[in-house]
Amino acid sequence: MSASPPEDLVKHWESEQERLRQQVVEDDTEDWQRRPDFLGLQRVGGVDLSFIKGDEVNACAQLVVLSYPDLELLYEDSQMVALTAPYIAGFLAFRETPFLLEALQRLKLTRPELMPQVVFVDGNGLFHYREFGLACHLGVLSGIPSVGVAKNLLQVQGVYKNEEHQSQIAVLQTGGESFPLISASGKVLGKALRSCDKSSKPVYVSVGHRISLDTAVRLTHSCCRYRVPEPIRQADVRSREYLRVHFPATQT
Known part of the structure; x- marks a missing residue:
């Protein structure tokens, strides 16, 4: 947005x-x-929003639930939504979380047996300006472990x-290897993870809620067939496909 955000809103x-x-549990x-x-993990969720091209308001909010460890689709929910909150860097959750929560609530009402035991979020958790990114926001409000x-x-x-960061990435030789993302104060906020052997470009994993960082990293690696963990990849693919089918003129 070109206009400065209202100070009172910020x-x-x-x-x-x-x-x-x-309220975050690390x-x-x-x-x-x-x-x-x-052992005992059977359902992993993934959420994402995909926007109509050139439109910052109308988007497809997507939830998928996959089986674990097979990563086969159990459930999907695609819903067109109109975002009302402005985009302000560091406050993405206030735009997106309400619609992702609604998707989880619809699932709880209609197919409670398919509720995910953990949700992967396309975004950051504690690795954030104020250590409270989208994954934390969704995790705390839903009560579901989140990454x-x-x-x-x-x-x-x-x-x-x-240059130092790039040299650390170069050291990651195989899928599952990682290094910590350390703040100026010395706190570990997340980890850069080489998620699979096929991709040398890492993903950045951080705690959302009710999971430790080491567990979040191991779980992310276990859910990766490609660079991006399958719950997030499927949410992205299916939300984009929904827009292609329903709004073909707006897609490239």
């Missing part, structure tokens, strides 16, 4: 993020998280895409 959102940040809370090969997986590095809190 302050309100900052306050809300700080309030909800206090530890493993589920038995399956502690078991070898995540943030970003395709691009958010340059924040002293973490930069510089």
Whole structure:
């Protein structure tokens, strides 16, 4: 948006993020998280929003639930939504979370047996300006363990895409290898993960809610057939396909 965001709105959102940040649990809370090969984990969710080309308001909010460990589709929900909150860097969750929550609530009402035991979010969790990104927001409000997986590095809190960062990426030789993303204060905010052997470009994993970072990284790797974990990849593919079918004139 070209206009400066209203100062009172930014302050309100900052306050809300700080309030909800206090509720984030950065530890493993589920038995399956502690078991070898995540025994007991049967359903993994993925969420994403895809926008009509050239339109910053109308989007397809997508939820998928896949089986684990087979990663086969169990459920999908594609819903056109109109975003009402403005885009302000660092506050993406206030635009997107309400619609992703609605998708989870629809699933709970119609097919509760298919509710995911963990949700992968296309975005960041604790690796964020105020340590409360989209994955944290959705995790806290839904109560479901959540993992943030970003395709691009958010340059924040002293973490930069510089020569040192590139040299660390070069050291990652095989899928599953990672290195920590450390803030200027020394706190580990997430990890850069080589998610599969096929891709040398990492993804950036951070805690959303009710899972530890090490578990989040191992789980992300286990869900990757390609660079992006399958729940997020399927949510992206299916939301884009929905737009291609229903709004063909707007897609390239």
